[in-house]
Amino acid sequence: MDDVDAFCQLMEKNVVRDVTLLHQGAEATLYIADFLGRSAIWKQRIVKKYRHESLDQRIRTRRLLQEARTLLRCRKLQIRVPAVYFVDPEECVLIMQYISDGIVLKNYLNSIHGSQEMSFVASKVGQAVAKLHNGSIIHGDLTTSNFLVVENNNRTLLYLIDFGLSFYSNTEEDKAVDLYVLERALLTTLKDAALFVEKLIETYSQESNDACAILRRLEQVRKRGRKLTMVG
Structure with missing residues (x-):
């Protein structure tokens, strides 16, 4: 499933709205979106075509989950980081708080x-x-x-x-x-x-x-x- 399909699934459920591209990086694409009424960052890890499909999925999923766990751990340590709103390991999507005034x-x-x-x-x-x-x-x-x-x-x-x-x-x-x-x-x-x-x-x-x-x-x-x- 690509970014558009992932957006459509959540938009059909009225979970995500007003999606705008913020940044295209080497490892992930970042979007600004409205997530359940909150300004959020949608981060989707990019598929690497040069890697075997199953290996690429494992790598991207592992890195996504590591990032989400680290953000949660930081908050327990009272380090200011974006709040985690939504994690989809299968589609390698992480939705988190957008620090708009940063x-x-x-x-x-x-x-x-x-x-x-x-x-x-x-x-x-x-x-x-x-x-x-x-x-x-x-x-x-x-x-x-x-x-x-x-x-x-x-x-x-x-x-x-x-x-x-x-x-x-x-x-x-x-x-x-x-x-x-x-x-x-x-x-x-x-x-x-x-x-x-x-x-x-x-x-x-x-x-x-x-x-x-x-x-x-x-x-x-x-x-x-x-x-x-x-x-x-």
Whole structure:
């Protein structure tokens, strides 16, 4: 069944309405839709024609269920993530809350001025990543596009999104690599990245259950990254 058939089934039941394409990615197609009166994201994992049909179905289903479980686990850990509304393993469909007023972190950071605001947001990011890792969750794609900032009643809220590459691990290596990916993303998108990263790491070290070992491993990962850059 393709996207259109899946839409039609739910639309016939008056479950989904007003479907609009949001983004076409390599792994999934994202739509904005009305789901039972709520603004939602419809995420459907793309069929990979180069894989055997049954193998492709297993891979897509496993990744879909992993993402849904991770989102639910994050909410138990009091990490702000989109709420899960609907999961269809057979059609590899995940419908979740649409954070319509969220601003992508890289855009938000480049629009604010002042070290105090920067420091505040950096602490929020450090706390969120520490909570993830304390809960044995590796995001797998910690970029500035996968954090959303929401200004709500004079409060600044931070959401984590896109857990399509997430997995569970307690190893220092996996947590250090997660941090390194975020650090590199910040350094390439943010003007005052060094100060931001410093505050982020400082907060992470205070909130993480195993900060010393993870940050020691992070230094090793950085060295490997620099060597790869030099080799080209």
